[in-house]
Amino acid sequence: MSWDTICESVCPIARSLSVVGDRWTLLIMREISLGVRRFDDLQAQTEMSSFLLSTRLKALESEGVLERRLYCERPKRFEYHATEKGKELDAVLLALRSWGMKWGGFDPVDEPAVKLINKRTGEEIDASWSPAAQDMPFTFNAVESTLSQKFIAEREAKTTQFRAAKRTAKSSATEKT
Numbered sequence: 001m002s003w004d005t006i007c008e009s010v011c012p013i014a015r016s017l018s019v020v021g022d023r024w025t026l027l028i029m030r031e032i033s034l035g036v037r038r039f040d041d042l043q044a045q046t047e048m049s050s051f052l053l054s055t056r057l058k059a060l061e062s063e064g065v066l067e068r069r070l071y072c073e074r075p076k077r078f079e080y081h082a083t084e085k086g087k088e089l090d091a092v093l094l095a096l097r098s099w100g101m102k103w104g105g106f107d108p109v110d111e112p113a114v115k116l117i118n119k120r121t122g123e124e125i126d127a128s129w130s131p132a133a134q135d136m137p138f139t140f141n142a143v144e145s146t147l148s149q150k151f152i153a154e155r156e157a158k159t160t161q162f163r164a165a166k167r168t169a170k171s172s173a174t175e176k177t
Contacts, residue, residue: 037079044162101127113151
């Protein structure tokens with residue numbers, strides 16, 4: 001069975017994986033949940049090629065997981081936002097975060113990359129947290145997020161490296177003409 005035919009399966013897990021079943025798509029959704037909206041910023045943080053990112057964004061848009069919103073008319077530029085369907089993946093990201101906190105080889109005393117506080121209760125969301133009935137369905141809109149200094153530094157380094165690579169590529173292209 002080819003990957004393209006999985007979406008026809010009677011198995012809901014297989015159908016779900018045909019939409020979001022690769023690391024790139026889930027990294028895009030992580031970035032969207034952190035408020036990253038623009039193509040270059042998504043590319044910098046995921047370290048995806050522009051072709052791969054473009055392909056994944058188009059697929060997520062066609063599946064109704066993301067929507068594009070125009071933020072610049074000339075040249076036309078878009079931001080990406082999670083739809084209601086996309087926001088329902090927040091619970092999947094939370095489960096992956098919890099699993100990674102438990103099994104990802106992190107020292108339990110280390111600060112998490114993103115500290116999450118439930119807005120309703122003030123409770124910190126750690127690896128063992130599970131939402132109460134009134135917190136369902138879970139979305140990151142229900143939490144206050146704070147990035148750790150290590151994660152901020154990691155993200156800034158990625159952005160700096162991405163922008164430097166773009167400048168180098170642009171300079172090389174200009175020299176060739």
